[in-house]
Amino acid sequence: GQNIDQPTEMTATEGAIVQINCTYQTSGFNGLFWYQQHAGEAPTFLSYNVLDGLEEKGRFSSFLSRSKGYSYLLLKELQMKDSASYLCAVRVSTDSWGKFQFGAGTQVVVTP
Amino acid sequence: DTEVTQTPKHLVMGMTNKKSLKCEQHMGHRAMYWYKQKAKKPPELMFVYSYEKLSINESVPSRFSPECPNSSLLNLHLHALQPEDSALYLCASSQVGVGNTIYFGEGSWLTVV
Numbered sequence: 446g447q448n449i450d451q452p453t454e455m456t457a458t459e460g461a462i463v464q465i466n467c468t469y470q471t472s473g474f475n476g477l478f479w480y481q482q483h484a485g486e487a488p489t490f491l492s493y494n495v496l497d498g499l500e501e502k503g504r505f506s507s508f509l510s511r512s513k514g515y516s517y518l519l520l521k522e523l524q525m526k527d528s529a530s531y532l533c534a535v536r537v538s539t540d541s542w543g544k545f546q547f548g549a550g551t552q553v554v555v556t557p
Numbered sequence: 558d559t560e561v562t563q564t565p566k567h568l569v570m571g572m573t574n575k576k577s578l579k580c581e582q583h584m585g586h587r588a589m590y591w592y593k594q595k596a597k598k599p600p601e602l603m604f605v606y607s608y609e610k611l612s613i614n615e616s617v618p619s620r621f622s623p624e625c626p627n628s629s630l631l632n633l634h635l636h637a638l639q640p641e642d643s644a645l646y647l648c649a650s651s652q653v654g655v656g657n658t659i660y661f662g663e664g665s666w667l668t669v670v
Contacts, residue, residue, distance in 0.1 A: 475655045487647055487661040488600065495656060532599055536655065544613065545659065547599035 447471045449548035451533050456554045457523055465518045465551045467533035479507055479518045480532040482550065488532055492518065520553070528555045560584050561662035563648050569668045572638060578665045580631040580648030589631040590649040590659060591623060600647055606631060607653050638669045 448470045457463040469477070476495040480488035492500055494509035494516060506519040520527055530550040537546050561582045570576045580589065588607050592600035605613035606625040620642075622634040631648055645666055651659040 478658065480661075487663045490658050490660060493656075493658055534599075544602060544605075547601075549599055550597075 447535075447537060447546045449533055449535060449546055451531075451548040451551045453549070454552045454554065456556060458556055459523055459525060461523050463520045463523060463553060465520070465531050465533075465553070467516045467518070467548055469514045469516070469533070469535050469546075469548075471514075471535050471537045471546060473538040474511060475536040475538060477507075477509055477516050478534040478536070478545070479505075479516075480534060482530045482532060484529075491531075523555050525555050525557070528553060561648055561650055561660055563646075563662040563665050565665060566663070567666045567668075569670060570635065570638065571670055572640070574638075575634070575636045577635065578633040578646055578648075578667070580633075580662055581629055582648075582650040582660075582662075583629060584650060584660070585628075586650035586652055586660075587628055588651045588653045588657070588659075589625060590647075590651075591621075591631070591633050592647040592649060592661075594645045594647055594664075604633075635667070638667075640669050643668045 451467045478493050479491040481491050482488040492507035494507050499508045504521045509516045530552050532550045533548040534545045564579045590605050591603040594600045602615050603617045604623045609625045620637045624632040645664045647664045648662040649659045651657040
């Protein structure tokens, strides 16, 4: 079966750094995606990793270790608007390339 | 701003009604998707269209009927729904194949009464 785990909730202070971990056990792997979703809105794409290592995009960075089935999303210089749910998603195969398996999401709460 | 637009934003329908959700994208993507999302849950894949042909149906009940009239449009026809079908319905699009990011529309909130 497919299993993607991430913490349910994390709280951090404005200006701080938060790291959201995601571990996965899936039948296949063809890329890991991070999405941000504000309450009542659609998910928006943040980052994509298919090879091991760190991808940096401004205040957001994402890391992948395929051998460990592990990824993290790093949010730096937190702002109040970063309060949202962060979804980890794995594309599990090349044959069914359209299939993404989503984690349950991590609710990040940024406090003043 | 999302380049995947969905209408209507909100829909309330009775269990005997027939309604449709519409989705449009102008990014030249040839894959389009319907996802269903309940509150505080991740999106669940319903259907995938590739080059206007249905390529994935995740065992969705027949009261949901997708249609892809052309490469830019995707519809979801709704008939005889149940209250438990109330959810956020998300349309998404991407290029075809591995390595492509999917981009979501803002969603249609459906309430079945």
